[in-house]
Amino acid sequence: MQDPLTQVVTLLQPAAQFSKVVSGARAWHVRRSEAGRPFYCVILEGSCRLEVDGHEAVVLLANDFVLVPSAHGFTMSGLEPPTPDGVDPSTVSVRPGETRHGEQSGPPDVRLLVGYCVFGSPDAVMLTALLPQLVHVRGEHRLATLVQLVVDESREERPAREVILARLLEVLFIEALRSTAGTAASAGLLRGLAxxxxxxxxxxxxxxxxxxxxxxxxxxxxxxxxxxxxxxxxxxxxxxxxxxxxxxxxxxxxxxxxxxxxxxxxxxxxxxxxxxxxxxxxxxxxxxxxxxxxxxxxxxxxxxxxxxxxxxxx
Missing domain, CATH: 1.10.10.60 (Homeodomain-like)
Incomplete structure (x- = not known):
């Protein structure tokens, strides 16, 4: 017999659809409200703030992994509050291999890999309702190893890079769900299994x-x-x-x-x-x-x- 989490994940058929490297410096923020799209984020270096609708804001640190199985709205921002004479927090530019937010010059305060995944199951809405609304994992050795593999692959232009990244992110998705099976998880199957x-x-x-x-x-x-x-x-x-x-x-x-x-x-x-x-x-x-x-x-x-x-x- 498969355990309940394996059964749900198997029916969901998760796959990484899109990812990109994002950086931010000083005051910056990004607001997204694509209803129902599973969002994930790996902090490559530095720190930032994430606020998912209906949850308290959390500060994300290097090697943290975040998964929102059914995002209805969230905001990511820098830790530095905007000032009247400061940088417009909506400033953004697209650079080779990276999207930059906030201050355009100098080193970034944070670099992260963000993206959306898809669930192949037609029952995705039903099944994601069984998962926590927010998965935030920190300090897990196995997950840190996977994150490092994602980081290394995202920084190199190797052959089949996108295929490898997609497979790594699928494994990262499942490992993140397993790692979050504790009382710190938001309400859902994982918290029940804990x-x-x-x-x-x-x-x-x-x-x-x-x-x-x-x-x-x-x-x-x-x-x-x-x-x-x-x-x-x-x-x-x-x-x-x-x-x-x-x-x-x-x-x-x-x-x-x-x-x-x-x-x-x-x-x-x-x-x-x-x-x-x-x-x-x-x-x-x-x-x-x-x-x-x-x-x-x-x-x-x-x-x-x-x-x-x-x-x-x-």
Whole structure:
């Protein structure tokens, strides 16, 4: 059996899409609000400030790694506050291999590798809701090693540089999620897995989604009272136990429908529904279309994508 984090990451299909080296000096800031785009950042040297909407600002230091699985708005800036006679913080220039913000002359206060990744899964919105809204990792030896490899590769114009960077960033993405599995993580699956009692219940939901779980049964698995379990789970994961179980069941159902591994009746049983009709109602309410139509639309979309790829390669 795969652990819950492996299952979620496997379904997400993460891939690095774009990256660039950015530097900043004195007073500077950048505001982005691309809803839902997964953002990552590696601090190559120096320090800066990051403020993600809904979270307190954090100061980032060299070798820090930040991942925002579903960024809805964030601001990056220098540590130096703007002054009336100072540099316009919106000043930016594009140089060979680097984008410079703020003061254009002299050494930078920070250099960082920033970019966006993509999730290949059509369920990305559903699955990223199970992850923390902000992942900030510091002081992890394995992660520091990966960061150094990214730094070295980003500074050299070697053959296949972009391919290597993409693969390294994918591994960095997964390692960052593993490294953040602690109470410092924002609400989500990782924080739930860091709680030994909750982790038992989460693994049971993932290993046996077909079981007719109740909050009481899951609380017993976690060796907690029903009320304590419900409150502790909701606070750590960000949703109630039954909401989490529903999200996981629907993610599994959509994956099975896309792969056409079984009929709707069998899929219904495999994800915990006593009949195809009850599954149909739950799926339609959660996804917005019946399972049969969803499967047909996904098959059609896959065929169109393969045809487009064949034309592009011809």
């Amino acid at each position: 709680d030994a009692r909750l982790a038992v219940a989460i693994r049971q939901m993932h290993d046996s989604p077909a079981h007719p779980w109740t909050v009481g049964q899951l609380a017993a698995e976690a060796a907690l009272s029903r009320s304590t379990f419900f409150e502790r789970f909701s606070r750590a994961v960000g949703v109630s136990p039954m909401e989490y179980l529903l999200a996981w069941r629907m993610a599994m159902a959509k994956s099975l429908l896309r792969r056409q591994e079984a009929g709707i009746a069998e899929i219904a049983q495999r994800v915990g529904y006593s009949s195809a009709s009850t599954f149909n109602v739950a799926f339609t309410r959660h996804v917005g279309s019946p399972p049969g139509r969803y499967a047909r639309e996904q098959t059609k979309a896959l065929a169109v994508g393969e045809a487009s790829g064949a034309l592009a390669g011809s």
